[in-house]
Amino acid sequence: MIFDAAAIARATGGTRVQDGPAGSVGTDSRRVVRGSWFVALTGDKFDGHAFLHVASASGVAGAVVSTVPESWNAGLVLVPDTLVALQDLGRSVRENFHGPVVGISGSAGKTSTRVMVVDVLAPLGAVHHTQGNLNNHIGLPLTLCAAAPDADAMVLELGMNHRGEIALLAEIAQPTVRLLTNVGAAHVEGCGSIEGVALAKQELFDGAQPGDIICLNADDFRIAAMPIPEGVRVVTYGASEGATIRLTDVAVDGERLQTRLRIETPDGTVRATLDVPGAHLAHNAAAAVAVGWALRVPVESMGPALSRFAPEGMRNRLEEIGGIAVLDDAYNANPISMVAALRTLSSLRGRKVAALGDMLELGDEEDAAHAAVLAEALTLGVDAVCVTGLRMARAAAARPQVRVFADAETLAEALATELSAGDVLLVKGSRGARMERVVERLRAARRG
16 A cells, blocks of 8 residues: 555644655665655664664655654654554555455464465455564554555454554454464463463454454364354364364375365365475364355365465475475474474474474473473474473483584584485474574585
8 A cells, every 4th residue: 555645644643744755654764665655663672763864865755753853855744653653554554445354363373374364365356465474563554554455355464472462453453354273382471371372362352343253263272262252253163073164184194295184164175285294284274264165265266275385484394405304494483383393293204303492482381381392202203302492401401312402503513414315304493593594504514
């Protein structure tokens, strides 16, 4: 979407100080494009107003500010709070959009589910969706502002690390279809407990309006127990008997590194083969089918759509490096996604090696959670478990069969020399652990 000074002032309640032409919206002075509007966000450790000269040199159409700069010769809108103004711009886009809006949250699987939903909804037309990790109080309004005028549907991720955040995001996005993938020990630090995480996630359902659709994970007892507002249509999904959209079969082909699945709907059967291993991905597929079915997408189109699934970024991405099958899931980690990844690894052919980094933001749950993950890895029969990070090291202290490394680089160096063709390597950890360095080092060693 594009905004001129007048439109920005109307949406934000700001003061139009200087007129400026219509353009897109951005918040990073290093990446704003010529003719766009720069929103000068202010935080505890940054102030976008200090970079107005950088934005000006890029040829911006104007700026949204809370302090009028000196010697400014482009468009200018003055607002009390630039973050609120950005969110108001996102609200204005949503309020003028009349197609279906899917809001997705959950402790794990948000991105994979979002990618599948986008593919499944293709018959509806142009589907605008979240890019990368733009799913928080800044990223969501930026995502809305980036929508093309001819979009027919939207699929938006709603992330959180504390109570109240999803309520705000849902109020901005106003999803007409609401989906929680699961609830687990992610962001416990900000929510106090797993029960606190559930309450934070429940905010997505709490804000549902009559006529909205809730796609309910029947296999997650915390989600299944959440109260549903009156007048909302519920579509259940999962492997549980009685689910509206039921996952009836899933099989991981450990040799071809594929996942085959079958999902039953009231209007027919969906069969698909994913070119990536992972039984948990079949559950994400069932969620996507639930959304598609609720929005009356032809069932016969869903199997081919799911079979086109390709993981995004460092999320469950399968890569062959010098004869080694690498399951690159280094983007992030929590207990749910870690166990799912280890179970995927255990289902594959070859010598199985896990390179695991710390899981962050688990609060008082962190020691128990890391110990449980390592216990799961050993129970599953992973041939070699290699870890790095203070939390993983503490959990490994009583498990001599787990190898501990000082950092990701040291771990990477060891694996680069020890792995052989035919091995299968899982790489996973929270974003702060930067476990992608293991994959990067392995690529470099095999190229050499």
